[in-house]
Amino acid sequence: xxxxIIPTYNRADILKECLEHLAAQKATDDSRDIRDKFEVIVVNxxxxxxxxxxxxxxxAQNLISVRxxxxxxxxxxxxxxxxxxxxxxxxxxxxxxxxxxxxxxxAKHTAFHAEHPEISAGLLGFIEWDTxxxxxxxxxxxxxxxxxxxxxxxxxxxxxxLEGKTEASYDFFYTSNISLKKELLxxxxxxxxxLKYGWEDIELGYRLTKKAQFRLYYDxxxxxxxxxxxxxxxxxxxxxxxxxxxxxxxxKYPELGKVPGKLKKLIFWxxxxxxxxxxxxxxxKIFGGAWHYWYYYLLSKRFFLIGLQDGLKSL
Numbered sequence: 001x002x003x004x005i006i007p008t009y010n011r012a013d014i015l016k017e018c019l020e021h022l023a024a025q026k027a028t029d030d031s032r033d034i035r036d037k038f039e040v041i042v043v044n045x046x047x048x049x050x051x052x053x054x055x056x057x058x059x060a061q062n063l064i065s066v067r068x069x070x071x072x073x074x075x076x077x078x079x080x081x082x083x084x085x086x087x088x089x090x091x092x093x094x095x096x097x098x099x100x101x102x103x104x105x106x107a108k109h110t111a112f113h114a115e116h117p118e119i120s121a122g123l124l125g126f127i128e129w130d131t132x133x134x135x136x137x138x139x140x141x142x143x144x145x146x147x148x149x150x151x152x153x154x155x156x157x158x159x160x161x162l163e164g165k166t167e168a169s170y171d172f173f174y175t176s177n178i179s180l181k182k183e184l185l186x187x188x189x190x191x192x193x194x195l196k197y198g199w200e201d202i203e204l205g206y207r208l209t210k211k212a213q214f215r216l217y218y219d220x221x222x223x224x225x226x227x228x229x230x231x232x233x234x235x236x237x238x239x240x241x242x243x244x245x246x247x248x249x250x251x252k253y254p255e256l257g258k259v260p261g262k263l264k265k266l267i268f269w270x271x272x273x274x275x276x277x278x279x280x281x282x283x284x285k286i287f288g289g290a291w292h293y294w295y296y297y298l299l300s301k302r303f304f305l306i307g308l309q310d311g312l313k314s315l
Contacts (some may be wrong), residue, residue: 002038002110002179003089007079008097010047014227015097016054021105023063028107038093038106040066041083046073077190077200080175084185092182094175099224100130101177108222109179120214122180124168125222127157137284137292138230147293155238155300159220168218173205177224184212191252198245199258206253232299239300243307244314259308272302 004022008015019040027034044051055068071082084092091113095101105125112123129139141147145158154161157176162168188208194200208214250259260268277298283291 001036001089002091002093002106002113003083003087003182004038004040004093004095004106005043005080005083005087006040006095006097007043007045007076007083008047008051009045009073010049010051011097012047012050012054015042015051017100017227018095018097019054019058019064019066021100021102023058024103025064025101025106026103028104028111034106035064037110038065039088040064041087042066042068042097043079043083044068044070045076045079046071074192075195075200076175077194077204078192081189081192084182084189087182090182091179092185093179094177095224096176096226098227099127099176100227101224102222105222105224108219112217112219113179113181116217119181119184120208120212122178122184122208122214122216123222124172124174124216124218125177125224126159126220127174127176127224127226128159130225130227132227133229138232138235138296141293141296142230142235148297152297153293155235155242162218162220166218168216170205170209170214170216171202172218173201173208173216175201176226177222178216180208180214184208184214188212193248194245196241196245198242199249200245203249203252206256232296235296235300236303239303240307240310243304243309244311246304246308247311247314265305265308268301268305272298272305277302 006018022040025034042055052068055066058064058066069082069086071079080094091109093109109123129143133139141153142156143154145154145161147153157174162172188204188211190200191203194203205216246258277295280291280295280298284295
């Protein structure tokens with residue numbers, strides 16, 4: 001059996017869609033019921049909306065095996081650890097409450113772990129935007145890690161860097177569509193010192209690679225659709241949180257250089273001055289094209305540095 005763990009916080013509407021997609025799972029040969037092969041664990045991380053009611057409906061209708069856990073708001077890593085401890089499956093799958101999976105999602109994750117019973121093997125699937133998300137430059141920037149000078153961007157995902165590959169590094173430990181053995185996660189849980197958003201997933205991926213010889217395989221055919229509205233305010237909040245958490249990550253793994261050195265930090269500070277951000281803003285409004293991506297890149301660097309500064313102050 002596999003256990004699908006979904007941390008959630010005040011997103012009952014999209015969680016309902018997420019569960020509907022899980023209730024529609026089929027075997028790859030479409031000849032048998034697959035519902036007895038998996039359970040779903042929803043961990044409400046201190047939310048106060050209709051999440052409990054949404055989950056109770058699925059429980060009452062017995063559409064899928066789903067359990068509901070509640071806890072105070074402490075962050076996704078702690079919520080996932082709670083779900084891991086309560087899981088009945090030998091394999092854990094992590095998705096977000098805003099991920100809508102295709103009908104062969106469970107079957108393909110299950111098949112992989114049957115073929116790779118070794119504790120150190122995990123599987124990464126593919127994420128793309130839900131069709132309801134607008135095709136704007138911001139959405140492109142967030143999911144293309146090569147959009148700036150062939151190296152930068154992709155602050156949400158960067159799957160284009162995995163094109164043609166069957167394995168991924170720890171940098172791609174995306175907890176929106178990933179599976180690994182419960183036994184491994186009990187030995188190496190998420191680091192609970194990461195209380196807010198940012199780096200808790202990449203930290204675990206790096207630690208597993210370093211201490212458990214973890215191998216992360218990649219299968220582009222296992223697809224989840226991401227329903228997550230984005231705007232500039234969201235980008236700024238995200239990059240601030242990442243900057244703040246980067247300080248903690250760097251204290252644990254200074255060899256990775258996730259906090260820029262003095263010279264690099266100075267360059268980031270200079271290029272992200274309001275004047276240059278304004279110039280790129282004017283450029284995107286007049287000319288469009290790559291000006292959009294430079295605007296978002298400089299904006300992201302500005303708020304990353306602000307988060308970094310606040311993270312250093314809080315030490």
